[in-house]
Ligand code: SF4
């Protein structure tokens with residue numbers, strides 16, 4: 001990975017130049033919230049808190065989209081995939097969301113490659129921005145291994161006072177700088193390290209504790225599959241699915257075909273689905289494998305802390321805090337559920 005020190009006005013110039021050529025999306029203010037949106041000027045960008053309500057995964061897996069068109073020709077249906085064709089730049093992505101995008105990239109590239117999703121990812125440039133203060137009281141990114149972005153970006157910027165420290169993990173990341181960065185000096189690296197130590201100490205003080213040893217979360221969840229916590233919390237759940245909708249690592253979707261009235265053509269749509277919704281596990285015969293909300297909460301939590309963690313080697317909760325904020329009954333935090341299970345563990 002290449003490391004550069006960039007004068008602060010240099011980043012502004014890069015954004016302004018890229019705005020003339022490409023679509024740039026960044027966190028912007030929307031009433032009392034922040035959300036990712038297309039920007040037209042550098043001033044619109046929110047650096048740091050608050051966290052956006054909806055994560056940036058919406059640019060790769062939109063809430064609803066047409067994934068292919070079909071048309072009858074000579075008695076047969078022809079299919080046209082509707083894959084992405086335009087380049088975009090996502091600016092200001094927080095470390096937890098960079099990790100989340102990386103994790104769902106693995107899912108969509110596994111076995112049956114999802115060309116629709118991957119075509120959007122390949123055309124996107126991810127410019128991350130370090131979080132130097134927690135973005136919300138609900139955030140638990142340090143505890144859930146979401147604060148370290150590794151090399152899961154094209155370019156990553158950290159404010160080290162007088163300069164930005166820029167880490168470029170790809171050619172696209174370097175091109176964004178347009179030659180404005182100078183190779184980082186030893187003194188810049190020392191400043192970066194001091195900023196990150198202060199950041200970690202602050203997050204450690206502010207974030208809720210995770211009681212069990214982090215690497216053994218899957219083990220804890222497995223051993224306590226049968227536990228009173230599911231009934232207790234499930235009894236308070238509305239089954240609204242808000243926790244799924246705001247989560248950067250939830251990727252489940254449903255697919256429906258829409259035929260036009262002439263019965264000659266139509267589109268296939270996909271749209272977000274969520275395991276906390278009642279119909280999610282209902283099958284054609286009418287059977288529902290997770291009819292009870294307690295079963296759905298157990299399933300969702302196990303997906304984050306056990307099944308996918310086991311498979312991919314990292315928690316699928318990156319600690320962004322969005323579900324905790326969105327849940328009206330305050331029951332859904334994977335970290336707090338893990339703590340409760342640990343305190344009242346069966347084995
Ligand atoms: S489970 Fe909640 S805190 Fe964890 S990544 Fe998803 S929305 Fe964020």
Ligand code: SF4
Nearest residue numbers: 237238240241243327
């Ligand atoms: S856990 Fe909370 S946000 Fe999720 S479905 Fe239940 S009530 Fe809704």
